[in-house]
Amino acid sequence: MPLPRNGPVRSEAARQAVLRATSELVNEVGYDHLTIEGIAVRAGVAKQTIYRWWSSRSAVVAEALVEGLLLSDHLVVPHTGSITADLHSWLQGLAGLLEDPQRAGVMTSIITAATQNAEIASHLREVLAPTESLIERLTAAVGEAPNLRLDTPIDTLADMIVGAVLVRVMSRHPLDQSAIDDLVAAVTGTK
Amino acid sequence: MPLPRNGPVRSEAARQAVLRATSELVNEVGYDHLTIEGIAVRAGVAKQTIYRWWSSRSAVVAEALVEGLLLSDHLVVPHTGSITADLHSWLQGLAGLLEDPQRAGVMTSIITAATQNAEIASHLREVLAPTESLIERLTAAVGEAPNLRLDTPIDTLADMIVGAVLVRVMSRHPLDQSAIDDLVAAVTGTK
Amino acid sequence: MPLPRNGPVRSEAARQAVLRATSELVNEVGYDHLTIEGIAVRAGVAKQTIYRWWSSRSAVVAEALVEGLLLSDHLVVPHTGSITADLHSWLQGLAGLLEDPQRAGVMTSIITAATQNAEIASHLREVLAPTESLIERLTAAVGEAPNLRLDTPIDTLADMIVGAVLVRVMSRHPLDQSAIDDLVAAVTGTK
Amino acid sequence: MPLPRNGPVRSEAARQAVLRATSELVNEVGYDHLTIEGIAVRAGVAKQTIYRWWSSRSAVVAEALVEGLLLSDHLVVPHTGSITADLHSWLQGLAGLLEDPQRAGVMTSIITAATQNAEIASHLREVLAPTESLIERLTAAVGEAPNLRLDTPIDTLADMIVGAVLVRVMSRHPLDQSAIDDLVAAVTGTK
């Protein structure tokens, strides 16, 4: 069924169709093979409608990302037992996601898009972990582990954790058990 | 002057012209605007010659990277005084590089290309630091700082450092003095 | 000056520019060296615009031929005196055309193109003589010459005349005076 | 089995392999899609060997034609009963050949090639009829039919017959019974 025509006001239906189509296509073909024409056809929208409201391909992706259409499974860092157990638990959940080639592909797509779009880049950390969630959990753990002290710069530590995972994703190294163990050990200072 | 013809064997001159042109173009226009045709024209080589020997644009870039044509200034981590001072020194050198928009652009290009090519990805760490150099320096510092203990997984720690810088580069946050201070503090455990 | 944009309807200006460019290039370089890219450049048109509306190189030539852009000098068979004189007159005019290497080249081009395109082929006879004109003239001459009788199949005879000229053109034999004499003699049955 | 290498004399085996491959390929894909590379591969010969001994693609085809490799079934014009019957018989044989799409394709190929190569062009008549055979038969028929008189220019008449068939082949009109009847009627002057 074709979208309704609204007259001289922006069509919300068209906007959502574009974002939805973008999300589907990133999942299916990845950012590299994502095209404006492809989005327009999939969304049943004219190309001009996209060019009217978005400045570039990456801007469409950015909005889809912000709307939460690209990665629905936000992994909250749990706060149950010890910081060691909680980090293990979160990283294992993340590793589970990355085993799904499609979702791993979406992550790679977002990384690629981030190099081209500042807004996407600023959401990069949240792709792997809701920033506040991770920072809060680490903050709460201060004093609990040798490397988590009062003077430890927590947000830099969060960057390091996310960055380490990022490097593994990009280098196509699996986030296996020993990698997780090492990461937690390096963060906490306990073996 | 045209390149010499070698007969039915691969022309080394053509190969080097391609890699050299690729390196120049990545510096000038970045990976996104790098085209096979552009490389061919700049190298004075036929497009088919590129397609004959390389499977994709990213494969050419990978080889240029391996040959050391893309980033000549490999920042060795110094080993002079304390680990704190050495990390500071190295990171400040890196920050200096990143202030040059052209070299920062090359880094971004390599990151983009890494999402498309495993070989480039596996060299990603070396783009920021010669891996052995960083790992060796950290290993030598074991016992010297609270967070550098015998049981600290050094290569994971190296990943975290490189990853943290990567996240900053991609998020377009500057690698300024306080960022460097925090990073060194998080690594060593001293303020 | 760029061509006007018509919106989502075919641009007549682009169509005519293509046909005009095709006609010029066939005259200049011949059908063998006619390329779609060459037409596009000469016409100031995108290659895709040609592929959108024509299925092949020969289809473009066919349309140019139909539009009368390729051979403007249509030789009407005169109807003045005797059939013998009129055929002589027409054939001598034709021979005159064929002495011009450029126009002879266009004829050869059309013949080549005819082997690849049925529409061109069906206009082949008109290239040498407007079919109706020749047939009408021969019909009017019935009874006037021994070989032009009531039961003579006039259109087959027209094919034979055109075919004989065609064979000479292709065999690169000149259409000289004695050839014309012989042809007229064979057609009419008078010497 | 690879061809033997002869040392510094021309390899007759290579020559024949080239002509044979050319003949096969003209039959299979037609002159338009015939390529030097294709011939070389099919013949198991180096491209250079072809370029060394032939000046162009059409020259190879010309030689294959002269060697009789392209059209083996030479239709001799019979000399049995009346000229009417004999022409009918010959033309019906020709029509039979043209019904085979492959052999019709070879004819079209030769016509195309003839526009590019004088040697092929000079053999064009023989493709449809062994010239001497047709001319001899017509000469022998002088006096036998109203339009076959002593002063009829026989070789021009042969050109007209061959030309008429050529026009039909190129226009993709079938050489059916009524066409044959008309042609014979026009030649002889009898119905």
Next chain:
DNA sequence: TACTAACCGAGACGGTACGTCACGTCTTGAA
């Protein structure tokens, strides 16, 4: 109630680059 103006789907347009094919030239090493 008509008119105006912005938005919409559609899709043609001039471009750029893609990856492939074949051209004709060349060099190699073996016969």
Next chain:
DNA sequence: TTCAAGACGTGACGTACCGTCTCGGTTAGTA
């Protein structure tokens, strides 16, 4: 010197998208 092999620079192929531009057809807000 010829040959098979095949790399090379060149140029055209036909395709995919780019971003821009009408075109009619809606429809909300103004006159």
